[in-house]
């Protein structure tokens with residue numbers, strides 16, 4: 589199985605293409621290349637040779653809260669457990685940073701619920717985490733679901 593690694597700057601163009609492929613289909617939020625470069629240390633990737641087949645980011649929001657963003661697995665690489673590996677890598681990193689709660693906004697609640705996430709009312713999350721929402725074309729009529737994972741022992 590391909591391993592999860594921290595992203596490198598040279599992965600950014602492929603990550604940009606992967607994320608925006610799904611964003612164009614309305615399945616996730618688009619990211620600019622500049623935004624990906626600026627946050628490159630947040631990202632994990634899975635590579636197949638030189639090709640980036642999947643990515644995900646863990647973004648620290650506050651002392652006790654982080655967000656999983658931009659989780660995308662190329663269509664020809666889905667249903668092989670790669671999405672699961674990326675979520676687990678993000679949760680592991682949150683634990684190592686001493687952050688006990690990780691949330692996400694998603695159209696794939698069932699997938700995240702299989703990875704220890706539970707429903708949360710968006711209004712319970714601090715307003716600070718809505719930065720991305722403000723520039724989303726769907727705002728304020730968002731139909732993404734908010735989910736949260738409480739890490740044990742952190």
Ligand SMILES: CC(C)(COP(=O)(O)OP(=O)(O)OC[C@H]1O[C@@H](n2cnc3c(N)ncnc32)[C@H](O)[C@@H]1OP(=O)(O)O)[C@@H](O)C(=O)NCCC(=O)NCCS
Pocket residue numbers: 610615616658659660661662665666667668669670671672673693694695696699702
């Ligand atoms: C949602 C998404 C990230 C899931 O990625 P994935 O790599 O397919 O996820 P996994 O392979 O870990 O799990 C998906 C399914 O494959 C199954 N699976 C996992 N390993 C498998 C294997 N080796 N063989 C067969 N099936 C497998 C899982 O059981 C799971 O099935 P289930 O949903 O019925 O439980 C991916 O579909 C995607 O990128 N979608 C578009 C963007 C998106 O919606 N992102 C969500 C975040 S906003």
